Amino acid sequence: MDRHEFAARVVERTDRMYRIAWTVLRNSEDCRDAMQGAAMKAWEKRHTLRDERYFDTWLTRILLNECYRIQRKQRRSVPLEEMAEPAILPKDMTLSLALQNLPEKLRLPLVMHALEGMSYEEIARALHISKSTVTGRIQRARQQLRKELEE
Numbered sequence: 001m002d003r004h005e006f007a008a009r010v011v012e013r014t015d016r017m018y019r020i021a022w023t024v025l026r027n028s029e030d031c032r033d034a035m036q037g038a039a040m041k042a043w044e045k046r047h048t049l050r051d052e053r054y055f056d057t058w059l060t061r062i063l064l065n066e067c068y069r070i071q072r073k074q075r076r077s078v079p080l081e082e083m084a085e086p087a088i089l090p091k092d093m094t095l096s097l098a099l100q101n102l103p104e105k106l107r108l109p110l111v112m113h114a115l116e117g118m119s120y121e122e123i124a125r126a127l128h129i130s131k132s133t134v135t136g137r138i139q140r141a142r143q144q145l146r147k148e149l150e151e
Helices: 003-012 014-025 028-044 052-074 093-101 104-115 120-127 131-150
Strands: none
Touching: 003 014, 003 028, 003 052, 014 028, 014 052, 014 104, 028 052, 052 120, 093 104, 093 131, 104 120, 104 131, 120 131
């Protein structure tokens, strides 16, 4: 894969990358840092991609690792007033707040599937978990959302 093809593929996935990073970091500047770091690391490690069909999940895994690195580095809490707004404001704030209250291990697979359209197999590869674990986490996330929205 040459430089132009690589850049085009990353640019095509910019919105998806931002939304996934936002799910983990919830800070616009940190999301951009994670995306930039992920793109640089992916370029440097492009020779490790064995099959180009898995570019999306490979890039997503690199992005998530970068998000977790940023979290470890900062280890701080951010007051709600200082949090940046997401690029796309949700139409239903109740659903958005309920989604934010989910634990990350449930929220991330749900967002990757429901909002990003990733298959269970792609999510499993990106998160390094089994497909059945992805299925269970998405099911539990939906149950918790349903329960919280009914209250």
